[in-house]
Amino acid sequence: MAEYPLIDAYLATMDRQLSHRRDALELREEIADHLLESVARFTSLGLDPHHAQRSTLDRFGEPHIVAALLSTVPTKGIDMINALSRAIGVLSILTALSWVAAMVTFPIGFSDALIPTTDSGAAIASATAAAAALLTSLTLVALNIRTAGRVDALTSIVIVTGVLASTVAGAMPWAVPIWLLVLAVGLAVTFARDTRSPLGRGWVSIALLIVAPLGILLGGLALVVYNGSGMFITRTSQALAREATAQLITFEVLAALLASGFAVIAVRALASRSLAQPPEAFVPA
Amino acid sequence: MKGESLKGHLDLLILAVLAEAPRHGYAVIEELRERSGEVFDLGEGTVYPVLHRLERAGLLSSEWGDAGGRRRRSYRITAAGTAKLAVDRANWNRFVSGVAAVIGRSPWPSTP
Numbered sequence: 001m002a003e004y005p006l007i008d009a010y011l012a013t014m015d016r017q018l019s020h021r022r023d024a025l026e027l028r029e030e031i032a033d034h035l036l037e038s039v040a041r042f043t044s045l046g047l048d049p050h051h052a053q054r055s056t057l058d059r060f061g062e063p064h065i066v067a068a069l070l071s072t073v074p075t076k077g078i079d080m081i082n083a084l085s086r087a088i089g090v091l092s093i094l095t096a097l098s099w100v101a102a103m104v105t106f107p108i109g110f111s112d113a114l115i116p117t118t119d120s121g122a123a124i125a126s127a128t129a130a131a132a133a134l135l136t137s138l139t140l141v142a143l144n145i146r147t148a149g150r151v152d153a154l155t156s157i158v159i160v161t162g163v164l165a166s167t168v169a170g171a172m173p174w175a176v177p178i179w180l181l182v183l184a185v186g187l188a189v190t191f192a193r194d195t196r197s198p199l200g201r202g203w204v205s206i207a208l209l210i211v212a213p214l215g216i217l218l219g220g221l222a223l224v225v226y227n228g229s230g231m232f233i234t235r236t237s238q239a240l241a242r243e244a245t246a247q248l249i250t251f252e253v254l255a256a257l258l259a260s261g262f263a264v265i266a267v268r269a270l271a272s273r274s275l276a277q278p279p280e281a282f283v284p285a
Numbered sequence: 286m287k288g289e290s291l292k293g294h295l296d297l298l299i300l301a302v303l304a305e306a307p308r309h310g311y312a313v314i315e316e317l318r319e320r321s322g323e324v325f326d327l328g329e330g331t332v333y334p335v336l337h338r339l340e341r342a343g344l345l346s347s348e349w350g351d352a353g354g355r356r357r358r359s360y361r362i363t364a365a366g367t368a369k370l371a372v373d374r375a376n377w378n379r380f381v382s383g384v385a386a387v388i389g390r391s392p393w394p395s396t397p
Contacts, residue, residue: 029356030333034311036355038329059329066330073337 006053007035010063017067022075035060084146085269091139092266098132099259103252105129110174111248126173132255133169133179137162139262140190147193154189161186176251177220184213208261212254219250295335297377298325300344300362300370307361309352310336336360344369
């Protein structure tokens with residue numbers, strides 16, 4: 001289209017204004033078709049190419065105004081984003097609640113630090129832990145799909161870690177360090193790619209990308225080193241109590257971190273849905 | 286008449302133009318200009334957001350075709366759009382009759 005430099009320049013400006021939209025290419029093609037048809041019309045009426053372009057652009061309007069008006073109509077993909085945001089919002093609420101429940105049930109099922117464990121307590125703690133692992137995995141997968149717009153390679157990794165963590169948590173819920181460590185991989189992958197998104201920005205990313213996985217990793221390593229050293233064989237009742245207390249505190253802190261992080265994500269996800277709606281003032285209805 | 290004066294009526298006008306035949310954006314604008322006796326002087330770029338919004342609302346559908354080597358998007362009114370047009374047209378006629386009655390002029394357009 002080198003024969004119409006003014007149209008080219010106009011379209012280049014529109015490209016910059018609309019580059020954030022998924023349908024930018026379609027919008028460009030539609031506008032280009034309009035402008036070129038208009039130029040042809042003015043040329044057929046006797047205008048030279050330069051004046052035909054000038055008249056065309058005068059009639060079409062300032063690019064930033066047209067782009068602003070076009071931006072008030074969401075892209076077609078925004079429906080999927082809205083649906084995913086709603087799903088993420090609901091899943092995050094459930095995930096946060098499941099971690100709060102895990103905080104409450106861990107002492108009665110998996111730790112003798114506060115009260116002696118019972119069979120029924122262990123069953124409740126197991127069910128809660130498995131639910132927390134499953135809900136966290138589902139939320140992470142939804143977050144990845146929202147970020148990538150599809151199931152890409154990183155999303156596949158998160159799906160695999162989610163299935164693994166949920167399976168282990170379902171079959172061996174008492175093996176908390178194992179399934180929590182697998183879950184930490186999914187957390188790190190998800191929030192490493194999501195640091196700039198409206199959902200995962202700020203301290204949520206720091207908490208769920210760095211602190212939680214690192215805490216899980218260090219806690220798991222400490223347990224492996226402790227058991228590998230053989231110290232647990234000769235431990236006294238006092239050492240046993242200290243170990244149980246350390247495990248309980250570690251789990252409670254990590255669960256609190258996860259609960260608060262997903263609660264914030266829930267609020268942001270549900271708020272982002274309203275941001276995706278076109279502002280009424282710009283809709284020429 | 287500038288686009289600002291048409292604000293609020295553009296949906297009805299576009300649906301009416303597309304009720305007769307599918308058209309692409311430029312043809313819709315040309316048709317509006319011709320039918321109005323060149324009274325409607327729209328910023329042409331402002332028509333596309335309306336077309337897109339009507340499509341998202343399910344009142345229009347669009348499809349891409351080829352026009353002399355360029356891709357061209359054409360719009361077609363849907364059944365929902367036709368129903369909306371009928372309602373809006375009736376409302377408009379009532380409104381015009383009411384205004385005309387108040388200001389003491391004959392209703393326009395006059396209906397038998």
